[in-house]
Amino acid sequence: MADAAATRAARPPVLRGRHDRDEITGRIGSIVLRGRLPRLFWPAFFVAFLFVLLFFFSIAWLISVGVGAYGINIPVAWGTMISNFVWWIGIGHAGTLISAVLLLLRQPWRASINRFAEAMTLFAVAMAGLFPILHLGRPWFFYWLLPLPNTHMHWPQWRSPLVWDFTAIATYATVSLLFWYMGLIPDLAILRDRARTRAGQLFYGILALGWRGSAFHWARFDRTYYLLAALATPLVVSVHSIVSLDFTFALIPGYHSTIFPPYFVAGALYSGFAMVLTIAIPLRRAFAVEDLITARHLDNAARVMIVAGMVVAYGYLSEAFFAWYSGDTYEQTTMWRRAFGPYAPLFWVMLACNVGVLQALWLRRVRFSPLALWIAAVLINLGMWLERYVIVVSGLANDFLPSSWGTQSLAWLDYGIFLGSLGTFFALVFLFIRILPAITIFEVEELADEKAGRA
């Protein structure tokens, strides 16, 4: 008991130092209301914006030339658009987990990171949602996946996982948006009250939906917020499980595997937390909010990554084991050629990033070194992208009839669209930081009050 207590005592606090309401509101609110931004904010945004332009150019190119501008072919007819999609949707998962699951579990450390994690989720889902459309041979007909009554009697084919996928993502995006906006309302009201310009007052006033902070408001807010959290929680599991069904439902070796749903969910959390760290570490430094987003947050995120990462590693192991144990020659060949075939370099880099780098997080020193943690997080993000790409292409490259075996290579458009989507994502994050409070004001205030015993 004593040891446990000592360990707990040794952990850094969720909130460092003593804070009062005005100070917190002032510090967070002034970023938005007065544009109190770090010097490099706009240059950084400009760089991101260049990538937004690249994204637009790439999409225009894609639509005018066709998906032939990617590196895909027959047999490997899926490529980076699918791996981008799975990767982005995975990144979204951390936000939902932090905001919904940790809320239900009453984890106080979520308070200062949940807002931008949710925003990250939303932007990631927005990016993810684009990729299945950019993947289509005729992207302008994407709405044929919707069960819309129409004159050409076109109806989705409900046995197809792509339709489930479409539904799952649409649900997820909707709930994420609602949840994020719901949590924003009290903060929007604070900003409305503190805005000095008419435009600011109107903008935040309209968005605040008439929030007055009365006890009734707070009671209803809490009820709705927890209800939405309860709704969002199963989505953490369902979305990525359904995404994984795109693969498991197919009979292609390397796709057709029952381990995929849990393994994909764990992978999503893994990459999601890696992305939270990728953003949070520079953010807390740039805005000097190390006392609000403390080492405790980074430590906790790293611990979640260890758990999720180890599940992912178990997934790799079990895939390899069952390929061998099944006695299925197709599975065995696919597994073998994944490790020693044409995509072997990607596979080993992926293992090094996702399993190798992860082991460093067991070290307390790494978890408490923001720089080391950030490098690990970036590498793990890279590894998780490679994992998705390896899964998408390596099974197809070596399936049943060896006569059809073949590989795809990447064309410039594959890079253009992916880098463009990264740029767009970060540009959206920059705009979000400028326009909305990136750290939840009222929850941090609540935390500070609790800490000060004022609640």
Place this chain on the structure above:
Amino acid sequence: MSATVDDRTPAAPPRSAFARGPWRSLDELAGSEELRRFVETEFPAFHRRLAAGVDRRTLLKLMGASLALGGLAACTPAQEIVPYVRQPENVVPGRPLFYATALRSGAYGIGAVVESHEGRPTKVEGNPDHPSSLGATDAVMQAAVLELFDPERSRTPLKAGEPASWAAFLDHAHALRDELERTRGRGAAILLDPVASPTLERQLVALRAAWPLLRLYRHDPLAATGLAEATQAAFGRALAPLPRLDRADAIVSLDADFLAEGPGRLAHARVFADRRRVRGPRDGMSRLYAAESTPTLTGAAADHRLALRPSRVGALAAELAAAVETLTAVGRPEAGEGWIAAAAADLVAAGPAGLVLAGDHQPARVHRAALAINARLGALGRSLALIEPSDALAADGGLDALVAAIGVGEVTTLLVLGANPLHTAPADLDVAAAFGRLRELVHHGAYVDETGRRAHWHIPAAHELESWSDVRGHDGTASIVQPLIAPLHQGRTAHEVLAALAGDVTPDALALVRATWRDALDDPAWGEALRAGVVKGTAAAPVDIPAASVPSVGDGAPAPGEGEDIDIRFVPDPWLRDGRHANSALLQELPRPLTKLVWGNAVLVSPALAARLRAEPGQMLEIALDGRTIEAPVWIAPGHPDGTVTLTLGHGRAEAGAVARMAAGYDAFRLRGSAAPWIATGARLALREPVQRVLTTQHHQSMEGRDIVRHASLAGFREKPDFAHGSPPAPDDTLYPRWDYPHEAWGMVIDQTACIGCMACVSACQAENNIPTVGPDECERGREMHWLRVDRYYEGPPDAPDTHFQPVPCMHCEQAPCEVVCPVNATVHTHDGLNAQVYNRCIGTRYCSQNCPYKVRRFNFVEHQDFDAPGLEAAANNPNVSVRSRGVMEKCTYCVQRISAARIAAQIANREIADGEVVTACQQSCPARAITFGNLNDPASRVAAEKAAPHNYALLEELNTRPRTTYLARIVNPVGDDGKTEEGGHG
């Protein structure tokens, strides 16, 4: 022509021409210089007549016509369009018509039936009545329609490279004629791409009779003279072989690729396959021994294959002859060890049902040995007939003789008919320099090719589908070549060019051809010959050769070359031939049967030689022969004889058009010598550093131990007829309700024993279904569009593997993995069991292709067919098959358009669709009849019978897709009576 004529006086002469003032009579006018000039410019062919002096009557006719035309020219051309009020006889819009004709293949013709939609040829089928076709086509014939619509075909006569008119050429030809009349043909020569056309022969004979000094040279770069020399020596006349494979039990090929080369290949493939169609334990098979110097389809089909250097074939033939001699002497022998002993034993056991064939390119002594063995077996006149060759037009020699004649100034004027010697000449003949010395070079060809560019006059050749002509098949049967369409450009047939040279003012190919057959065919018989596509009773009678007159083989086999010297075996490209089809995208992109190379050629080497050279595929190899060198990329061909390289002719053409320019490839003619055009010895190899891209459509050659092409020996099959069925049996569970087929349930069976891998089916599928070609860059990315592919697998040691072919169309699975994953219902099951692709619904998720274990779906990654672009190419499209835009998936439909046509016909007649009424394009083209298609619901159908064969199996049946396309396991017939000895290699 002038437009200044007064409208009210149309009979008045054009003023510009006759602006001399008043004239009193037509005679006065006719004598005028202006008229002379006028007629010369407008009707050059006539002005010489005029100059030669015309009678008053003719002059009046000409004048009347000229004046009337002068008046007409003043009128504004009417712009009204004429509605299709009166339907031309037999033309029903939307219903195709079929015309019998023949397409050239080398010097000979193969009968064809061409589908025509409203006067537009769209598809070539074989003519079942033609002995060289028997209803089948080859891959090259399928490309004929696309070649017809090739926008880069030569369109207009060229005089010194500048566009000129046919009329101007006629004028020139008549000038030439006048000169040759005077000199009796001195200094003039014709270089002919030989073709067995009776009309051409008649014209040339007539020309030479008229002008005895006219010379005639033949240049066929793909011809070989071995057999002709051998028979000339033995019997005093050149003879051509007519193997009767249906009568042969034991066949030995001495480097003879009789299944893929030669004018009779389609017929050979048919009867060869017929003798090997095993459906039950009681059925027998012929046995094929193939010794070959480069991997061929015949070797792949052989029961015993032996790879050896081309220079060793002569020695092998002599040894085989000796072995046969010995065995015949001692009576019925036991089979010994080794290829020769086994082959000799089988031949002797078969007696008159034995057959030895020697490769065309082999020297005369190999043919002599083959003839001697056949004679010894009593096979002459039984399994091997000899006939008079059909293209035996006497000539003054070949290209070498021509070059020599030009060199000594004996030939100053040359008419090149069809040939392209500046590309196809042997490298040691300086044809370019010789042609440079010519006073006049006239070239007649389909393209402004290497020769056409150098010519003083180039005359565009009409395409075969635009021409009247005639041509003989491999057995001498004549066919009338009739046009499917009027010439699209200003193309003329060779007959017209020769007639023009002979002084004909208005040459007419139909009249010329009809004149040839005037005596043999009266009008009804002519009509019948056109309808049937063959002229009855024109097959050559076998020449009776007493076996005793065949000389026995001497000891003339020289010691074979060994050591570091490399033999070179030249082979024509299977599709481009000598390069004449180089501008056909369909053929450039059609994978070569064994190498699966597209858009270029490579040097084929054995795996052992590649290992010795440390050569990677694609690495450049410098090949030196007699002081000439070329560089070409290496390609490793399993089963290739060691110490030999195979060079493919027909590639690397400089002036063949935009399509040919896209292709990579080297020109093997630059290395080929005239003395030994097919087999060269003493070559040197040197590996170079750079690597060139070599494109193939199949990257992996092994079956990886999977049950893909199942096969057994005949003995093994007899022991266990259902050997092809896997254990445990395939699952048959499904969560979904089973389909119900009240009417037809289509299905297909592919016989892998019969399939020789010739690729005719792939080509036919592409032509029938408007399948686009994608070009080399897209092929490199793995985006070729063939709905049907022929997979080629090697099994066994790399230096002597078994080669298996497996045509893979859509399987039309009963439980199709593609159907359940399409989110928009674009791939659906039809009421008659097809797995249909609805292009308009497809949004291009490509999930169906992902989930297809057979990977038969093809995706339009980019816009391959621009529907709006003006151009001729679209005219070749089959109007019954939609063209697909970018972003949609496509695949084999079992030729659903043909099923629909048959269904409509059956429903109008109020009957069921009869068995055999629906023939898929691949099935129709197959020379070996390896593909059977029909209604599985009809137990009497042929396809149902095939499905009932004990060795029928489904590909990847363990996946429970339950394919409708199934395969008959491959059965080979190697020596070995118990079947067990062969299990290791073939089981």
